[in-house]
Amino acid sequence: MSGTGTETGAAPARVVVIGAGIAGLAAAHRLLRRGARVTVLEAGDRVGGKLLPGEIAGVRVDLGAESLLARRPEAVGLAREAGLGDRLQPPATASASIWTRGALRPMPKGHVMGVPGTASAVAGVISDEGLERIEREAALPRTEVGDDVAVGTYVAERLGREVVDRLVEPLLGGVYAGDAYRISMRSAVPQLFEAARRHDSLTEAVRSLQAGAAAAPQTGPVFMGIEGGVGRLPLAVADAVRARGGEILTGTPVTELRREAGETWRIVAGDRVLHTDAVVVATPAPAAAALLAAESPGAAAELRQIEYASMALITLAYRRADAAALPEGSGFLVPPVDGRTIKAATFASRKWGWIADEDPDVVVVRTSVGRYGETEILGREDAELVELSRHDLREATGLDAAPLKTRVTRWSDGLPQYPVGHRARVVRVREHVAKLPGLAVCGAAYDGVGVPACIASAYAAVDQLGGDLRAVRQLTAHPVQSLHGGAGE
Numbered sequence: 001m002s003g004t005g006t007e008t009g010a011a012p013a014r015v016v017v018i019g020a021g022i023a024g025l026a027a028a029h030r031l032l033r034r035g036a037r038v039t040v041l042e043a044g045d046r047v048g049g050k051l052l053p054g055e056i057a058g059v060r061v062d063l064g065a066e067s068l069l070a071r072r073p074e075a076v077g078l079a080r081e082a083g084l085g086d087r088l089q090p091p092a093t094a095s096a097s098i099w100t101r102g103a104l105r106p107m108p109k110g111h112v113m114g115v116p117g118t119a120s121a122v123a124g125v126i127s128d129e130g131l132e133r134i135e136r137e138a139a140l141p142r143t144e145v146g147d148d149v150a151v152g153t154y155v156a157e158r159l160g161r162e163v164v165d166r167l168v169e170p171l172l173g174g175v176y177a178g179d180a181y182r183i184s185m186r187s188a189v190p191q192l193f194e195a196a197r198r199h200d201s202l203t204e205a206v207r208s209l210q211a212g213a214a215a216a217p218q219t220g221p222v223f224m225g226i227e228g229g230v231g232r233l234p235l236a237v238a239d240a241v242r243a244r245g246g247e248i249l250t251g252t253p254v255t256e257l258r259r260e261a262g263e264t265w266r267i268v269a270g271d272r273v274l275h276t277d278a279v280v281v282a283t284p285a286p287a288a289a290a291l292l293a294a295e296s297p298g299a300a301a302e303l304r305q306i307e308y309a310s311m312a313l314i315t316l317a318y319r320r321a322d323a324a325a326l327p328e329g330s331g332f333l334v335p336p337v338d339g340r341t342i343k344a345a346t347f348a349s350r351k352w353g354w355i356a357d358e359d360p361d362v363v364v365v366r367t368s369v370g371r372y373g374e375t376e377i378l379g380r381e382d383a384e385l386v387e388l389s390r391h392d393l394r395e396a397t398g399l400d401a402a403p404l405k406t407r408v409t410r411w412s413d414g415l416p417q418y419p420v421g422h423r424a425r426v427v428r429v430r431e432h433v434a435k436l437p438g439l440a441v442c443g444a445a446y447d448g449v450g451v452p453a454c455i456a457s458a459y460a461a462v463d464q465l466g467g468d469l470r471a472v473r474q475l476t477a478h479p480v481q482s483l484h485g486g487a488g489e
Contacts, residue, residue, distance in 0.1 A: 010466050011036040012277035012438060016267055018254050018291065021049025022451055023443040024282030025237040026078055026458035031280075032244040034466070039276075040246065041269050043253035043287075047238045050414055050444075051451070053231030056405050057317035059358040061348060061366075062229040063409040064313075065451060067091070069483055070224040072452035074459070075233075079226060082236035087228065090221035092353040097332040098125055099340070099396045100166055104332055110210070113189050113483070114167030115155055117206035122167060130162035134203065142200040148420045151189055152180035158202040170333040173343055175482045176449060177309035177415045178372045187418040187426075187479050222483070227354040230451070257281075257291045263437055278438035278465045282458065284308070285416060285445040292433075299432035299441075302425050306445050308413035310378050311370035314389040315348075315407040322401030323363040326350070331366075332396065341377065341388040342367040345396070362404070365393065372417055382408040416445045427476055440464045448480035456480055 011034035017024045020042035028038045040047075054063040068075040070090075079088055097104040110121030119126075119134040126134070137158050145154060151172065152164045169180045176183060185193045195205035226232050238248055249269070256268035257279065267274040281288050289303035331346040348364040349356045355364055367389040370378050380388075386406045393399045426446050433439055440461035447457050460471035 010034065011462065012465055013037060014276045015039075015278045015280065015465065016041060016265070016274055016276045017280045017282055018257075018267075019049075019282035019287070019443065020044075020047040020234075020238070020248060020250065021282060021443065021454070022051055022234050022237070023049075023454040023458040024280065025234050025241060026074075026455040027280045027282055027442060027462055028241045028246050028248075029078070029081070029237055029244075030459055030462045031465075032241060032246050034462070038241070038246040039274065040241065040248040041252045041254055041267070042248065042250045043283075045251050047248065047250065048231060048234035050411065051231045051234050052409070053229040053235070054315075054407065054409070056315050056364060056407050057359070057362050059317065059355060059362050059364055060228050061315060061355060061364055062231050063315065063407065064231060064411070066230055066346070066348070066352075066366075067223045067225050068230060068233075069450050069452050070221050071218055072456070072480065074452040074455035075450075076224055078237060078455055079224075079233055082233065082240045084226055084232065084236050087226050087232070088224045089227055089352065089354055090224055091330060091351050092356070093328070093330050093350055094223070095329040097327070097329055098166070098170065099332045099334050100125060100338055104327060104396060107333070108167070111167065112192050112206050112209055113151075113481075114163065114169075114171040115159070115192060115202065115206055116163070116167075117203050117210055122163070125166055126162055130160055130166075133160040134163065137203050138201045140201075143202075145185065145193060145196050148184050148186040148423065149193075150181055150420050151183050151185040151192075154185060154196070155202065156181075165337040166335050169337070170335045170343065173336065173371055174333060174368075176372075176417060177311045177343075177370060178417050182372070182417070182419045184418045184420045184422045187422040188481070190479050190481055225352050225354070233451075254291060257295065259295050259436060265438060278440070280458075280461050280465070281439070281441045282443050282461075284413070284443065286413070288441060288443075288445070295436060296432045296439075299429045302429045302432070303445070305425065306422075307372070307417045307419075309370065309372040309415045309417060310375070310410070310412045311368055311414055312378055312385060312411065313409045314342075314367045314369065314385055315409070316365045316367075316386070316389065316393075316403040317405045318363045318365065318399075318401055318403050320361050320363050323365075323399060325398040325400070326363065326365070327397055334392075334396075336371065340392050340395075342369055342392045343371060344368050345389075345393060365399075367393065378410065378412075382406075415449060418449075423476070423479065430472065430476060438465065447475040448482050450480065450482035453480035453482060
């Protein structure tokens with residue numbers, strides 16, 4: 001799949017991109033580099049989608065996603081193309097903990113999204129009984145994964161529910177805000193799914209992945225941040241799009257998308273009517289379904305079935321002198337089975353050197369609440385979410401000081417869910433879309449929820465408009481695994 005730099009394939013002369021999240025902006029950037037005239041239409045009042053820069057107590061912070069997977073080329077490559085190369089920074093610390101059974105415990109290292117290759121790798125988090133269960137796994141008869149299987153269901157059958165509840169669930173929850181017993185292993189942890197197909201034992205499958213990684217070690221950090229916040233990325237890409245002659249219109253919802261005679265498209269957006277050779281739909285699934293209902297009812301029906309989880313981020317700023325109770329490390333994850341309100345906490349000033357440098361006398365901490373199916377907690381007032389977060393931080397770390405400032409950022413329907421069968425649904429969506437020349441879709445609803453996955457899907461959509469389907473086929477067959485970027489991500 002194309003990553004950065006080299007451009008191949010022609011682009012249609014005129015393209016409208018609907019949606020100015022990172023996927024839509026990446027598509028526009030790539031299209032302009034290929035010579036197209038591009039207009040981006042965004043219903044909201046800003047660009048960036050789930051990437052949002054902000055500030056608290058005079059310190060710049062992210063109020064959305066805060067890190068980029070650097071082992072894929074797309075996100076760091078786009079950052080460099082947009083002029084942010086000298087702003088890329090790895091985390092200052094990557095040593096996270098897990099808050100379980102009343103104590104902060106070091107996050108185990110020898111696992112794949114919480115699934116261990118040996119029992120000893122998860123000692124300290126899993127009970128002695130649970131460790132014995134892991135050791136017996138190799139003697140179990142093979143469990144077929146079929147065309148797809150829920151991560152939690154499969155891992156619990158092989159290793160016991162404790163591994164799922166104490167490790168897999170908080171790690172997957174940090175990425176999807178979802179339920180491990182519903183999430184598709186094929187879509188969410190594709191490497192593990194393929195390894196499980198090849199091996200009779202799950203622990204053997206994990207060790208095979210670890211051996212492969214050891215045989216071809218990757219250099220450099222796993223994750224990157226951006227000085228000033230990952231939220232700077234879409235702003236920089238938008239600037240680059242405008243600099244190349246692209247047009248970006250915010251506050252411009254699209255109300256109609258129709259195919260015209262002569263194989264062009266007619267788009268109604270407010271009081272504007274646009275005629276274009278091609279369209280990239282880079283919106284969340286519900287909006288994409290509404291846009292495609294007239295011309296591709298089959299794709300729209302599939303997209304309506306994609307569910308979303310809502311969450312909230314609580315950002316707290318403390319005087320450094322008041323935050324001495326915070327332990328070392330980047331933060332901690334919280335298994336739902338422990339019954340806490342927060343699902344993670346990030347010690348942002350520890351994790352990102354640039355935050356610490358903004359004001360050495362201020363310490364920023366971030367917690368997150370909300371998982372798939374949890375609606376009651378997100379219905380509470382901001383002040384109550386702050387107090388609930390402070391309670392859990394006090395219980396976990398002893399931090400009892402009153403914060404200088406607090407901010408609550410709500411992401412309603414922020415994270416698409418990838419249940420069992422998600423890949424097959426994506427295949428069907430793309431089959432329907434492919435029947436309409438000059439149409440492509442991209443974004444977090446398809447092949448991965450992380451920033452590199454969204455950008456990869458955007459590049460694949462651009463290739464598709466140019467007649468090259470290789471990247472789309474590659475992504476559909478091999479989704480981009482979204483790793484956990486540290487506690488609170």
